[in-house]
Amino acid sequence: MTWDWQVFLQDTGGGQSYLEWMLSAWGWTLSVAVCALAVALTVGSLMGILRTTPNRGFVWLGNAWTELFRNIPLLVQIFLWYHVIPSMFLVLRGVPSFVLVVLALGFFTSARIAEQVKAGIQTLPKGQTYAGLAMGLTLPQTYRYVILPMAFRIIIPPLTSESMNIVKNSSVAFAVSIAELTMFAMQAQEETSRGVEIYLAVTGLYFVSAFAINRLAHFIEHKVQVPGMIGGK
């Protein structure tokens, strides 16, 4: 077998080289991942917090949310968002598939993040909540000023790995024809028959993306650490 890296300079037929196509696909992968991460962090934090409140209804809602989105495969969830939901809610019919995939991946990941947030809050001693309440803070204030600032710092490492997972999981978007890296890999492989070179390049880009997120998360972790606490100086 010989290498043929010039395949990336070939024209795809639309006045664009395979290299340019791959870079735009990388852009799609990163956009899907970053937008989905934003959705997942917002919804996941909310659901995780609800699961630790004294209100039984909120706890039930948070638990139901987590179980629902954790026990259906991501690919099936993407199909649900793409094929089922727009046909049931006609308002969503014109929504671009990019948004649907972002919601699917975001909600899927939110279940995992809710789990981490809940665990993070529960590792804090109960006394912290009581101290906050005894000072006259309301429950939301206690969460805002006492519990969450600590809980989020504690769960940065698992959140980092969830963020890296979201980059990997964005590859499932190929199934609804989002022009992201995996879709590019499958199509370019078919068109050029230079599968090994193309797959290697795509795998490399996934590596780079996940590694970049990892470094960024370490930087954030370092920035926000509390002196004298976990991992602090």
Next chain:
Amino acid sequence: MNLNLDFSFLNWGLIQSFVVKGFIFSVQLTLIAMIGGIALGTVLALMRLSGKKWLVMPAAFYVNTLRSIPLVMVILWFFLLIPLLIGRPLGAELSAMITFTVFEAAYYSEIMRAGIQSVPKGQVYAGYAVGMTYPQCMKLIVLPQAFRNMLPVLLTQTIILFQDTSLVYAIGAYDLLKGFEVAGKNFNRPVETYLVAAVVYFVICFSLSMLVRRLQKKIQIIR
């Protein structure tokens, strides 16, 4: 909201002719990848814990590489590479079985490693202090506790594995999801069949994870 759903086309005959075949494949794939993955994963975990550099390095490389590549890409890689290596196409089903075994081994090995490391060092020293040999110590003290600690995680990973088998969609293997999809195309009812597929996956995975939770409570070591 437009709830114009019609499930009347769903009957046992249809399920038998489209879905059962896919379900059997999904379960087969899960079991094969679980058994193979745990076996290979144990070897990898022991290599990483051996403390010998020439064993630690390749095992760490294997695990870290596979864990940083999306599963869909791994499935595509194997589907592309296996025919190049053995000189003939292998078929999507067999290719998927090899891929999942190799891929899951990386995840199982991390669970095994964490499980063995979760046993406090003092336990090992206590074993030595009462005159046990290394194999006795492993067999009678470390492994029983390690296994208890990691059993729930191993089973949870297997549930995730079952969900991930749906990704064989990328190479067109006929699994549970594909069964529903083909049925939906044949009867022109894709919305209903995707919904039913989601319910089926949910019921299976949710009840299994409930079982794991009960098991976890039962076998917990009270310290």
